Amino acid sequence: MNNKLSLKNINVKYGESLALKSINLDIYKGEFVVLLGSSGAGKSTLLRTINQLNPLTSGELDFFDLGKIRNKKDLQNLRKKTGMIFQQHQLIERNTVFQNVLTGRLGFHSLLRSILPLPKFDQELALDCIDRVNLLDKALVKVKELSGGQQQRVGIARALAQNPSLILADEPIASLDPKTSHQVLSMLKDICKKDNISALTSLHQVDFAKEYGDRIIGLSHGKIVFNGKSDQLSDEILKNIYSSSTITEETNFTSNEVVMV
Known part of the structure; x- marks a missing residue:
């Protein structure tokens, strides 16, 4: 039984530019990992590469019990077991909470079957997921x-409806105030720990990364420049992570946002 997701020598090109460079990374079952890095460092690319929304240029992906991802069927199974949470929620606003969460089950059915009302099992699972994010009412x-904040909780419930092995969250609190951000991250981490789901979450806020991350991965210019616990995240390491931006002594690394001046 494979208890981890492994990225082995992953490279991703956009045209002639390397967006990810020789990425080697293991994420273990139930681990809550946070990605830090400036805009353009490769955080979103890394997340989207794991579920192959961005194809690999080279390298290998080994996904928990699925093993190596070699073909289209492997990729379909990987996507079934990978929930996505987005910065802008990516919900259908005219639809209800229940209808949105139920879309997390569509990948488990054929196109023809998904046109019809989904089975009772899927509907009950969707309602249970909505209840777990305190939105049943x-x-x-x-x-x-x-x-x-409520919309982002719908996003969590939709991801949870997939019974995922992994949740990828791309800047899930970027548009939220600090209090709501804490609520969302706390809920997401609690659910992942309870269900033994691995999570890889990109953030800009260093304080939140330190508080919620079991481990922090620092990206700069498409490379991993830090991989360790939050108490190892010194100002010097933060400067290295954010080296693609102009940083002065006045940069505040302890605020909710890394302020670039």
């Missing part, structure tokens, strides 16, 4: 009527 409310 909003199940039949249209998403456009919810706050930003």
